[in-house]
Amino acid sequence: MKNYLKGAPATAVIAVACIAAWLASAAQAGTLNAPYYRSELALDSTLWGPMFASAPYTAVTSAFTHLDATHLVLNMVVLVFIGREVERAVGTATYVAAYATAVLGSAATILWADFDSPTVGASGALFALMVLLIGVYRHRGMDLRAPIVLVAVNVVYTFIAGDVSLWGHAGGLFTGLVLLPFVFARQARIRWLGIGAVAAVAIVALSFRAGLWG
Template sequence: MTMVRNYVRATPATALIAAVCIIAWLITAVQARTLGATFYDSPLAADWGLWGPDYPFRPQAALSSEFMHLDAGHLAVNMIMLLLIGKEVERTLGTGLYLAAYFTSCLGASAMILKFDFNTPTVGASGALFALMVMLVGAYRQRGLNLRAPIALVVANVAYTFLADGVSLWGHLGGLCTGIVLSLFLYRKSPVFRWSGVVAVTAVLLAFLAQQAGVWG
């Protein structure tokens, strides 16, 4: 328990995101009455999942889908990645900026899915995780650490995305691209520049998502 308390104290945003994902999945498991593919028999999963044709009626799915998972294995892999990578990025950026960048990354992954994979139902934190992997490179660079490990992590996961079945290609690429754009701002010296960059990227993504939801256009 001491280790958990220390983790939460040091990186509260990462702990909170993981807790929301785990609690959401547990609810779907209860609703579906299984520890297997909970997504397909859960009303919460249907409400939170991202699916293009249904998106105008559930625009919150652009964010909520990143907190929903297909089954226990899907959840476990993503949470391990989140707890390891998120910890390092949050410690570097600070909790507030990290949380803003994480939510923006969720929106970026969803925007890419709606643009290029409209008819495929999608859930999972991996879109945002791809953004965090890019941010981890920036965190290592800022600390003066060897960049080979985080770069290898990004390359390996991009390769896996193209080679594996059942993963969201466009969700992963959306997160990756969002992470790259955000990293142009996140590691600048000026706090105003860092926050302004995140706000600008978020505004662009929200405008696109609003258009996709039929708010205008």
């Protein structure tokens, strides 16, 4: 795995952070069996509309928090295999900016569309990575069917599964689509202005939901 992630340091760090957060919640809960529900640390990291004004940091911490081992493993597999390809294709700096923006975009969508639902998990940002993977394939001149099918299958899964965040996934998917032309822009100025603008919109949306404005 170390060799596999060579050239993708940010993906490795994000994965380690998610695993560390889960282990910390398990240690606090004293169990490996769904420690989220018995961990104050995990609960305090959850994105939940009614508490967001007093805990705006949860827009970020929720993306590193997972319900149980299955939830964590599934998300980390997607992160490692897709994140590596995206990071190596666009560069670590652009990748980190895009991932962070996707986290914020997904959180903002949840708070505006599903305010009362507590949400955790990296899957919102991972949906953005799936979209960006299409850009990687296009950039490399590869057949686009595989990444498009990957996105389509996960969209279908979102609607048929009963334990996933519909709006978190939708927010990540939409953020990825908006980021796509900027992440792969040839001119650095356009790339960074575009990503910055998308991030700014997400931050403003989150700020309104936190009651900072309006």
